[in-house]
Amino acid sequence: QRNRDGKWELESTKYGENASDYFGQSVAIYGNYAIVGATGYNAGAGNNQGAVYFYQRNRDGKWELESTKYGEKADDNFGVSVAIYGNYAIVGAYGYDAGAGAGQGAVYFYQRNRDGKWELESTKYGENGSDQFGRSVGIYGNYAIVGAVGADKAYLYLRKNNGKWIKVSEQYNPIMKGDGFGDAVGLFGNYAIVGGITGGTVSGGMAAIYQRMY
Numbered sequence: 503q504r505n506r507d508g509k510w511e512l513e514s515t516k517y518g519e520n521a522s523d524y525f526g527q528s529v530a531i532y533g534n535y536a537i538v539g540a541t542g543y544n545a546g547a548g549n550n551q552g553a554v555y556f557y558q559r560n561r562d563g564k565w566e567l568e569s570t571k572y573g574e575k576a577d578d579n580f581g582v583s584v585a586i587y588g589n590y591a592i593v594g595a596y597g598y599d600a601g602a603g604a605g606q607g608a609v610y611f612y613q614r615n616r617d618g619k620w621e622l623e624s625t626k627y628g629e630n631g632s633d634q635f636g637r638s639v640g641i642y643g644n645y646a647i648v649g650a651v652g653a654d655k656a657y658l659y660l661r662k663n664n665g666k667w668i669k670v671s672e673q674y675n676p677i678m679k680g681d682g683f684g685d686a687v688g689l690f691g692n693y694a695i696v697g698g699i700t701g702g703t704v705s706g707g708m709a710a711i712y713q714r715m716y
Contacts, residue, residue: 503563514565516557519543523553532586534559535568535614539581539593548576554584554593556620569620571610574598578608583649587641589614590623590661594636594648603631609639609648611667624667629653638697640689645714647694649684656684656696676710683710 503513518525518540528539536557543553552573557565573580573595583594591612598608607628612620628635628650635657638649644661654675659667673696675683686697692714699707 528581528584530584530586535586537584537586537591539584541579541581545572550577550579552578552580552595554581583636583639585639585641590641591620592639592641592646594639596634596637600627605632605634605652607633607635607650609636637685638687640687642689645689647687647689649687649696651682651684654679654683656687673712681708
């Protein structure tokens with residue numbers, strides 16, 4: 503926490519439950535809520551099933567575990583990416599297979615209800631095996647972005663008034679396939695950014711910035 507002098511002081515530390523849980527693989531925070539991904543967690547389905555921990559900062563300033571969500575299958579890598587904004591959170595599971603093949607990927611959209619509980623609102627899936635859909639996620643306002651590094655794409659979603667998340671755009675690698683495009687994404691206001699770790703003119707990586715046009 504940043505104190506009155508402007509210095510950042512350690513407020514609390516959280517730990518994984520088991521060896522090789524990879525607790526802290528991904529993290530996100532907004533207001534009094536924080537999320538931590540643990541891609542290696544096994545809740546009974548197998549190794550790398552994955553888990554995500556939702557924390558809330560109470561009135562005493564302590565961060566308390568509010569709920570835990572788990573991946574559906576072994577090797578889902580649920581929690582490889584997380585994002586939160588207001589009452590909405592997104593979790594990526596880039597290893598999920600919904601029938602198209604290993605590494606198809608899935609993204610879970612959660613909403614915090616009036617009772618303060620995080621409930622699954624919808625799930626989106628990659629198009630093909632090895633797309634790694636959900637390798638990265640971001641959210642701002644009513645918009646969300648999902649990176650699919652295996653497909654060299656980034657998908658943009660809009661939350662409609664009825665609460666449904668719909669796909670509004672697909673952004674393709676502007677240079678060439680195989681650049682790791684979608685390995686990282688970010689979203690703020692009318693702007694989105696997508697990273698490709700091996701892209702660019704000298705294969706040193708690249709970042710593409712997009713603007714939403716009305």
